[in-house]
Amino acid sequence: MTTILTPRPDIMAILEDRGYRATAPRRAIIRILERKQEGFTAEEIGNELPGVGRATVFRTLKLLLEAGVICRLNLLDGAPKYSLSRVEHHHHTVCVRCGNVGEFRAATVERLMRAIGSDIPGDIVGHSIELYVVCERCLETEAA
């Protein structure tokens, strides 16, 4: 096993650690989303696996979400998208033209959130930050 060295070890192992079985549909879904670089929809995954039921795709994405392996984010119009979490805690950039998703980390953000927390009544349990951008690729296409 070399998983100790990789930032994202065998995803199936993460689910097994949580008591879930390593079934063929789960392996297939994981294999596909491991290759996705830019966010994906449940439908996309389903389309690449005609043998796997729609319900199973959603069930598996839900497990991965709970395990923190993937995260769910909203495009500006509210359409949902998933993305592999490559680093522990991060936020997303979403291109408003092509929908591509990027990750960023900023320690300042976390510090700021804690600071804001002290000004707000109640307990802060989490936050979500999305940066809407026009990505470099889309800027180039538009310039042309």
Add this chain to the structure above:
Amino acid sequence: MTTILTPRPDIMAILEDRGYRATAPRRAIIRILERKQEGFTAEEIGNELPGVGRATVFRTLKLLLEAGVICRLNLLDGAPKYSLSRVEHHHHTVCVRCGNVGEFRAATVERLMRAIGSDIPGDIVGHSIELYVVCERCLETEAA
């Protein structure tokens, strides 16, 4: 006109300025959401106005969204909610227990976002920040 002094002038007037007619259903919807303090769903509005069609509720909410009179946000589970924008630019707190929505403003956030923008490829066109909280009321209920 006293609109200059009030933070939220006659909402119907805002739509009329944008070329939309002041119809009875629109007035009714606006009258209801003006009284909502804590975020609301489209369904809620529809339920309070049995005479108004579902499509009209969504159409009107869309106009108000485009005019910046209300904003749309997502609960942790992705369920959508609307809230009246009382101040120009702001962010939301969402109680993960009861779903109530609050507003907050923090100049630091805006400065930070600009700072982060310079580290990110592409053009930043907007951002959305949601703080997930357990609100004071829910904390009290849980303590009891």
Add this chain to the structure above:
DNA sequence: GGGCATAGTGATACCCAGTATCGCATGGCA
């Protein structure tokens, strides 16, 4: 390796938020 309990599966029907369509109604201006 074989048998078995149970977790997981696909099909299907359903739910909810939101949109498209379409013939009818109404606001606002002349």
Add this chain to the structure above:
DNA sequence: TGCCATGCGATACTGGGTATCACTATGCCC
């Protein structure tokens, strides 16, 4: 007062996600 574009309600549809249910396959124990 009449006209007609804008807006309306009803309805059917879409897309994302969940519940149900009879069947299947995983993984554990022998």
